[in-house]
Amino acid sequence: MSPERRAKNKARAQLTLLHLDLAESLTEVQWQIAHAIAQTLVKEDTDVNELGKAIAYLRTYINQENAGARFFDYLKTLVRNGRQIGHSKRTTDYYENIENTCSQYLKAYQDNAAVMLQILGWASRLMRYYKDAGPIGEITAPVVESARQAEIAEVISTHDFAIGQILEATVTAVKGNKVTYEILGTIKLTEKEPKKAQSFTEGQTIKVEILDLKEDGSIKKVRCTG
Template sequence: MMTISESTSETLTDRQWEIAHAIALTLVKEDTDVNELGKAVAYLRAYSNREDATSRFFKYLKTLVSNGRQIGHSKKTTDYYISIDKACSDYLKNISDAYTILQILGWVSRLMRYYKDAGVPIGEIATPTAPPVESARQAEIAKVAKSQDFKVDQILDATVTKINGNKVTYEILGTIKLTEKEPKKASSLQEGQTVQVTIVALKDDGSIKNVKCAN
């Protein structure tokens, strides 16, 4: 049986793990059948190589809710579909990548079984709130970060977009904006100037956390 401490770092970011945890808690509290979630996951997996996979998945969930009484064995089945649709809509609506959703829901299934088999007192655990809506810019930054393999000490071209005292704002790859303290460099830089920056630190999801001017 899976233990709650089983590593997820290879498959999910911290934020995605929180989402998986929240969906699992929500569905277990509502006594949702994990097998019904499995059917939804199977549908998404079947269409995962299509560009419209994610939108198809959410439409499919709505269809299950609408036709629950016809395709289910009891009223409980419809309730399961309602719970799954709401949980996925609340927590996954800002994720456009079908593969990422598959990874999250795979962990949701494992966690649901863990909570049920382990007899964890679910009622005593507070369900995390839905993550804040991700802006279009944040989504674009995440997309850029995912397409790159950033490394600490890597040197990148950047444009200086703003200088405020010793604080310099850099724009990297036309999308990523970072403001850093540059006490030794700020006075010699100009807005609009192209410089080279060195990656100092990365976030858990592999995106850039901090840089410094390398010029």
Template sequence: MSNTELVTESLTEKQWKIAHDIAQNLTKDDTDVNEFKKAIAYLRNAVNQNRSDAISRFFKYLKTLVGNGRQIGHSGKTTDYYRSIDKACSDCLKGFQGDASTLLQILGWASRLMRYYKEAGPIGEVVTPVLESARQVEIARAISSHEFAVGQIVEAKVTAVKGNKVTYEILGTIRLTEKEPKKAQSFSEEQVVKVEILDIKEDGSPKKVKCAG
């Protein structure tokens, strides 16, 4: 299954609850979201290598992090982060029924929800966020299934050209309009090009891109 197909998958009510529970537990423990995203990146690589045993390898990886936290951690708190991630995943995913791609979706959402819960204040006062439109849901899922980074080169489809402005569409959902004075007139709608990510938003999605050709 490709990443594009992952974007269109929807989680069940039970799976959404798992994502929220993991996010809440990690937020309560003041876990570093970046350490959690590293664990998600490991699972993504495991899925790409061998989907059939990716989940078991992921849980073994978490145990390894906890056992070797002092040697591989960047600070005294890192081991605590590993313990929190291992416990949250083990507790909330007990009896998990689903494949590795679904787990990747759940954890991707959990990492995004951590930002929400952190900004929303005490967990007891948190109200589950409501996404306003189907498009927002699609964008959120696209972000959760990809790790974007500044300097990364990704494919984008040209959806509009107006003067020197080009609208790029990434993953079929994320649209950005940028000034491309040297390139705009050579582009045509529906053309697929390579763009470089110049900046990232708080939610992990691209904020600014430019043609990489």
């Protein structure tokens, strides 16, 4: 076996071990985002040490108000002043790659700097392995537009919903014959319950049955089973 082949096999083995650690510390969606950030930056030949500096900045201000927003402002400042503070044109390119990639994948977590820090920490580690693991093909990862969508995407990815399934739901609003249910603390659905709506109170916990699913596997329609 050639030294190059041996290095690639070793990298893949280490990556497998990382997967086990990731599974324990990140959710499925966050795990995919960490991989996508690492793959994107390696594919663009970004220096992992420059990502490390950005991570160090976020870690320093992690407990301050608006830490996530400050992190993105910091990245924009690096891009804007890259030629003054960088050692070469390549450094400016690194800053732009990092800013673009973080904006693409981490905006949904801007209000949760601790999660951002964890994802970036793993992305940094993954970058070192992807550099030795051979060519990177097409990158696929969830593109989450808001924190709420991130939560919903996570629920969908970790639950296998089925028509006829019974779930616990909380009544969050009652207006006329319409009832708004919150399922698994994230999914909100408003359904017509003409025979039962007036007997519900906000905050009440009931059982609902899944009547229909969307193409992505998320819940489309439910009804009270009681």
